[in-house]
Amino acid sequence: MVAITLPDGKVRQYPGPVTGADVARDIGPGLAKVALAVRIDGEMRDLSTVIDTDTALAIVTPKDADALDLLRHDAAHVMAEAVKELYPEAQVTIGPSIENGFYYDFARPTPFTPDDLARIEERMRVIVDRNEAIERQVMDRDAAVSFFEGLGEKYKAEIIGAIPAGQAISLYRQGAFIDLCRGPHLPSTGRLGKAFKLTKLAGAYWRGDSRNEMLQRIYGTAWFDRKDLDAYLHMLEEAEKRDHRRLGREMDLFHLQEEAVGSVFWHPKGWTVWRIVENYVRRKIEAVGYVEVKTPQLVDRSLWEASGHWEKFGDNMFTVQTPDDRTLAVKPMNCPCHVQIFRQGIKSYRDLPLRMAEFGSCHRFEPSGALHGIMRVRAFTQDDAHIFCTEDQITSETVDFCELLKSVYADFGFTDVRVKFSDRPEKRAGSDAIWDKAEGALMDAATAAGLEMTRNPGEGAFYGPKLEFALRDAIGRDWQCGTLQVDFVLPERLDAAYVAEDGGKRRPVMLHRAILGSFERFLGILIEHHAGRFPLWLAPVQVVVATIVSDADSYAAEVAEALKAAGLRVDLDVRNEKITYKVREHSEAKVPVMLVVGRREAENRTVALRRLGGADQEVVALDEVVATLTAESAPPA
């Protein structure tokens, strides 16, 4: 007898071994139809798995949270089968499910074209219609290696070869296609359905290593029904509409051009937003005890050699050869310069913590393929600061910083923040003992700050471990912005010291920290998060005063002047255009507030106030509108 315990606690008895499919059929024909897999003791398995001992079992249906993974993994296999049928010379490698879809990497001498994509997709639909059973088989490792070698699939053979000898390997067969796979899978190809689409073609390195050959990756997306697929495709379109590169041009915020690759030309409107953000941050950090400094752009290589940047970071630095034969580097980070300021004069323990901030303009030679609009550039400005403190102060400084960071993010409309803890990388400065100390101190401090973290092994800076803060935007994307790094290395290398209470010389600890990360990137994120519709305090043009008839021109000018006098950013539109045209144009320019004036308003000293996105208007007295808008547009305190 086999006793199967279902999720609702009911137990079903069977005379002998059963499969998930049997159990589902036994429970009801409806369930049998939608059953995709089973969960045995919490682990997802094939529906056809034979169960011969008493166990807890759940039938996985499309409603299950992990069911989409299953579907997408199958989609990858069906795509691989289609590719092998159409292009037998292609070799298969790996094909997992990923967020929103799946991909498969192929090795093939000739590149796939967009036309190939259409053919492959068509063939996938044929394979779905064939409804081939997907069957699991188990093979000995060595047998599996020679099996795939026999098929000419050298990548698969290599993957299996890396698995310990003697271990059994599972293969999945559908029709004539067999793939190495851990599983589980759907019972047949028909279950994939038709709600999938191949989306893009790209190169990808074999085993993710840039020293290896490049394979061809085909990406796709797959869903349980058409509606979900359409919704996903629609979401992609929406994301494209809020692309900061497009909005930056449409809203006349900035531009990029090839004579200055990786550097931004900020237009008046974009620079206005920048200044608002910078002044806001300046106020915030001044309020919590930071001092602001400015340090040189070009610094002799000897300083970078001393700091370790020349060795660990040299490939990413711009250098300049002077006419008198010195080598200067354009600073890629501000920290060594801040240490120089710290080193001026004698510092006492009474000076600590010393929080030194700089809106530091840095240059890094990023690989060309990494550049992306203003989000990833070669010239950027950090909201950087270094806190020189004692080891005892690390915790309280970390707690304070986390509080500051959360408050800043909230002011910009971001409330969902994720934290990662990145520990020692392979390429690093400082002894293991120092790293033990730094990681321990940062972990303790983060715990004291009440942070929930995930671990990010090997991703720390070369001089210390770090916390990375990522904020989630309006359409669910995560952007890593803030960081806090504990550094025992640089103060040592650059000989920073203070006089302790006992009169002895001590090394300070340096906390490297940023909230926005880089202004360029953060402004890009703000643009995409708000889809260009900045909140009033950030909008480059907050109000447009637009006339209906030219008789109202002088009154409109008066309105505009009154608002400007109150500190608002105002444009006056007295062009010879119809009001419908003006409304459309300024709406598309995403101006938050439009004040329309015609003869009536001029006579009554009022304005017709219209807010972006709203369809209605409100007639308000001039004095009142100035007071309301002034109050509303104040930056967060």
Next chain:
RNA sequence: GCUGCCGUAGCUCAGUCGGUAGAGCAUACCCUUGGUAAGGGUAAGGUCGGAGGUUCGAUUCCUCUCGGCAGCACCA
């Protein structure tokens, strides 16, 4: 950096199977003074990313190069 795709007016795009290009929007001027998402007319605007090559002739074909896009690698 790697693979693939792309580069025509300010923007979005069409076109030339090799005979130096066209639309819409935007711009300028004229008419129109119109009450909340495009009023009408006229004009101007491009050595078709750059450099070589093939050709009587190249924006079109070839090579190189620069830049962009997607992904990979990178992100201290």
